Amino acid sequence: MYFIGIDLGTSAVKIILIEEKGNVIGSTSKEYPVYYPQPGWSEQNPEDWWNATKDGIRELIIKTGVKNGDIKGIGLSGQMHGLVLLDENNNVLMPAILWNDQRTQEECDYITQTLGKERLTKYTGNKALTGFTAPKILWVKKHRTDIYKKIHRILLPKDYIRFKLTGEYATDVSDASGTLLFDVENRKWSKEMLDALEIPYNWMPKCYESTEVTGYVTKEAADLTGLKEGTIVVGGGGDQASGAVGTGTVKSGIVSVALGTSGVVFASQDKYVVDEENRLHSFCHANGKWHVMGVMLSAAACLKWWIDNIINFNGSSITYEKLLEEAEKVTPGSGGLIFLPYLMGERTPHSDPYARGSFIGLNMTHKREHMTRAILEGVAFGLRDSLEIIKELNIPVNEVRVSGGGAKSVLWRQVLADIFGVRVDMVNATEGPAFGAAIMSAVGYGIFKDVEEACSTLIKVTDSVYPIGENVSKYNEIYQIYRGLYKALKDRFGEIASIN
Structure with a gap:
């Protein structure tokens, strides 16, 4: 069948x-x-x-x-x-x-x-x-x-x-x-x-x-x-x-990160939970329960924008692999360069359609590889914004399972592990939401009694990246700077958005 x-x-x-x-x-x-x-x-x-x-x-x-x-x-x-x-x-x-x-x-x-x-x-x-x-x-x-x-x-x-x-x-x-x-x-x-x-x-x-x-x-x-x-x-x-089902994120303690066009931090819940400040979404889960999630409007899309619109704008054909190889040689923190990943506005936690992407801290020593790494880090910091709210709601975070196009990069997974301060796993199911959808159809046909049984049977962890202590400490310091930048620029973003 x-x-x-x-x-x-x-x-x-x-x-x-x-x-x-x-x-x-x-x-x-x-x-x-x-x-x-x-x-x-x-x-x-x-x-x-x-x-x-x-x-x-x-x-x-x-x-x-x-x-x-x-x-x-x-x-x-x-x-x-x-x-x-x-x-x-x-x-x-x-x-x-x-x-x-x-x-x-x-x-x-x-x-x-x-x-x-x-x-x-x-x-x-x-x-x-x-x-x-x-x-x-x-x-x-x-x-x-x-x-x-x-x-x-x-x-x-x-x-x-x-x-x-x-x-x-x-x-x-x-x-x-x-x-x-x-x-x-x-x-x-x-x-x-x-x-x-x-x-x-x-x-x-x-x-x-x-x-x-x-x-x-x-x-x-x-x-x-x-x-x-x-x-x-x-x-x-x-x-x-569907993507959470496809990674087995159907139990409390497992958090999934979808590193696709948008970025999502997703935590399954057995009971209905609402963030009183509405910074996270509270939705029904596909397993008959509920979940909370934070959403970035631009995640891997930031890297795609960087390569398609900037790096290869004049007909160059530099690959993702080449740029990531360069970025891997740059030390955490990108030499003091921070990227705000608001290329399409932002949803979590700022809910601001006028927010704009920015490189902050540029100086004459920065090169292409610093800017590439800053994008990886900026997206991870943006995802951490959602993770911090999940922790505030006393939702356990024991393991992060990452999926999506950006998850193919070992460097980006390491950056996530270091910025989150938690183990980041890959699972044997790499087809994401499509796999979750197929699982649901198998449950609907009667192959499995429910989604949890299907996921525990079909989905296994295949690779883990662990946080590096010194990187975690450095990124914790940088994150405090990162989270203050939006507040400092919020009013200017609105003014910039009005410029035709």
Whole structure:
């Protein structure tokens, strides 16, 4: 028996095929563009997602030679918070507004002023942030009234793929948690939020637990993908909850760090926990429990920006490996150079769409390698901001499991271990959210009784990096400087953002 995991990322969809013992039989990835029509805006065409997904599934089935009848289930994972709008004929009404889009600060202010911080926390466990789905809906209502009048259904990105596969309007509790329209504690849509924002309840998809069956592959989708009609599709999860399942972060004491385009520090909880200051998100987990997480909007994306836009801007072809090899020779602290990783604004802990990336401390002795290492360190310091809040909530941190593209770098893992002051592990499952999605489909089919059993059976630690004492001490000193820089520059960031 085989299971498919689909992870609809920001830059590409990744699709994997596993057998019931967790071995990955094959994988494929299909890219699609992101559009930035105005500064701070970020959009994609949902049809690009579907075209990439259906082609990727067909290619994977052909490449592996697996009979479609032996594929027993499909799990979905994907970028969270995005807004997909459908009309009564199920046509997409406008480009999807993505998780990292920053256009909705006025709508966030309106939501906060209308409901108040205490009611928001009571109803949703979170505060209004520009990345979330609810303020995007209000933005469309205010700025695209022609579109708003035609809305028949609202879906999240991965759930558009579900709709194309099954014809069902459905989502799961972990992804729904990031809409600001969900009662996270009670795991259902918040009638209070929908009523307060005048969003019709019937626009929202039916919500399921992550391992529940949400629908079955239709004949039309089967013809397009090569799947067998009737194959189950389970709820799945938002990319962070799915990624946590994919690394086995389903028990208290284990913290996962996703070092991808964005950066996430994620801690599983058996009970519902809320940070009273709302610096962390409190969401439903894909294992039937809850989790808290802090999110950086730019993590590995900072290194990609450095290489693509600066280093290789004029046609050079210097590789990541070369730059990281140079950076490894630089001592911790990058010669007094600090990088603030706010290239797309920031979410945790500052929640500031106007925050901007910065190199601070530059002098004539600094070279390319110092700047590269400073980026690695700056991202790790930003992730530590979330880790410190998790510790404040008395959530145990015994082990950190790191995943994502940035985790491939041994140097970056060592920097994380030194800045966090804790062991950083890699696990045998390297496919991240796609693997977590596949696990959930196996649970939904009945191979395992629950997510915890599946993870304990399939996922093992394969490599560990331990903190180096002298580096830990030095980074602790630098971190105190780092965390003061945002406060010193906050007002200037707002002024800079107003410059056209």
